[in-house]
Amino acid sequence: MVHTPSLQHRLPNEGAHIHAPWRSETAKQAIAQSEALCRAKGARLTPIRRRVLEVLLASPKPLGAYDLVDRLGSQGRRMAPITVYRALDFLIEHGLAHRLASRNAYLASSDVSTGRQTTAFLICESCGEATEITSPAVADTVLKVLKEQGYQPRARALEITGRCAGCQDIH
Amino acid sequence: MVHTPSLQHRLPNEGAHIHAPWRSETAKQAIAQSEALCRAKGARLTPIRRRVLEVLLASPKPLGAYDLVDRLGSQGRRMAPITVYRALDFLIEHGLAHRLASRNAYLASSDVSTGRQTTAFLICESCGEATEITSPAVADTVLKVLKEQGYQPRARALEITGRCAGCQDIH
DNA sequence: CCCAAATATGTAGTGATATAACCTATACGA
């Protein structure tokens, strides 16, 4: 059991936050935040990168790189895979998107302000939906374990697989 | 850098255990355990599956599927990738091996007796070595978060990235 | 403003990972 009162008592549910970026108002807000963040950093959120981010934000589920190719190319000429990968690299590097290694899929960061802290993804093995959470309890525990083993932590994403509430009884 | 278990497994660390299956005695023991486990379950640890497991056990680092193809085929005819993948499927299904999604790599389960409990892997982003640990603290925290979000837990592997003690100062 | 350097994108090809489809061989129980 991990005790981190200073972090936990401020938040309900031990501080796990969830977000719903694919709803259009929220997505607009996310784009605005991303633009602000890039401006502040001198990073260039070009039209291509912005479109990739928009498509990711518009999807409730993580998308594969070639899914993105398809969706981005629906209007006009098909985009080369490498172009999408480059845009994804940019977005990930600046904390605007994440890669789910266990699914070879990408999703928009739902809360840009958290930056590159340790976040966790709950991934439903049935429907594939992913919920991004920032849980101090998880972060603290992970940090502690890393420290114990002499590892220098690198803020990365934790992928936790389960079966979401809507998929409990299926199959 | 390889750490000797005798130095680490008694750290005051909330009970996180590490293992060193690639040392031959330990590997032999692991094979014996695996055989016993398969017999008990009526699962067939065939020669191919056993060889794949042995190669995994003999490696201090996770191996890619095609690494396995190379190592297994060094004597005699090259094994088809699908054959290795099928063996890996078997081993993973029975808790004898794990897949590290973040690296597209596979490693032997270092403690067969823990079965399919929640285990965690500390993966060094520099040298690629992976340390399997079973940490009650991590398991509890993850379970709690899953429960909060209405997820039904599925015992899976957690991949935690960092930089191991031996790679702190490099690059 | 113009040019040079840095950054971003286009284009073609390839490497790396994983599986499909179909068939044959072997093991196991009735």
Added chain:
DNA sequence: TCGTATAGGTTATATCACTACATATTTGGG
């Protein structure tokens, strides 16, 4: 021992990701 289930062989292909190099665009210094 025969039939079924499981394992493995063979060929081809799907899927994911990147290399190498050319071109275009942006940006800052003169």
